[in-house]
Amino acid sequence: MKTIHLPGIIAMAAIVVASNILVQYLFGQWLTWGAFTYPLAFLVTDIMNRVYGAHAARRVVVVGFVVGVICSLIGTQVMLQGDGYTYPAVTLRVAIGSGLAFLTAQMTDVAIFDRLREGAWWRAPLASTLIGSTLDTAIFFTIAFSDALSFIEPANDVSWAGEMLPLLGSGPVVPLWVSLGVADWMVKLSLALLALVPFRIIVGSLTARTT
DSSP states (O other), X not given: OOGGGHHHHXXXXXXXXXXXXXXXXXXXXXXXXXXHHTTHHHHHHHHHHHHHOXXXXXXXXXXXXXXXXXXXXXXXXXXXXXXXXEEESSOHHHHHHHHHHHHHHHHHHHHHHHHHTTSOTTHHHHHHHHHHHHHHHHHHHHHHHOGGGGGGSTTSOOGGGGOEEEGGGTSSEEEHHHHHHHHHHHHHHHHHHHTHHHHHHHHHHHHHHHO
């Protein structure tokens, strides 16, 4: 493992750990605080890809995935108390959804970025993050909360996520988990645009050091 990759690896690990903790805390009606930290993983991946190449970016993604799996395993052993019953902080469906979503989305991000790296500086990070974020949201929320996939963990009652409500409180009537997913996706898209600023600054700084 090259020492020049360590900052990216540490940053990715820190983001994954922080997001796994902050996802336990609500921000408003549709989001958790983890929704604001997790998208930074795409920023780290794209910076590593631009400066050190796709191989280094994939290495960072694998580290993030391993850290995420460890966090999920720990979470399944942490029991929370609520309304007279106990439940694990992380269920099997959430663990599977989180892991598959992270790995699929991040590896897709790396591949798209690498394909577009010769274009305008902003095109690769923006396109790869937008597509990766969309995949991440769709995979995670579908696996974790869709009634169609209840066979994954029959003992886990996620009927609350299937409650039919107006989309984000004012749109067409959809299952609650769809609103949660759309809100999460909108945050990811917003942060993808904002992340172009630190991406440009950090890449410029690291590139200057390596030349």
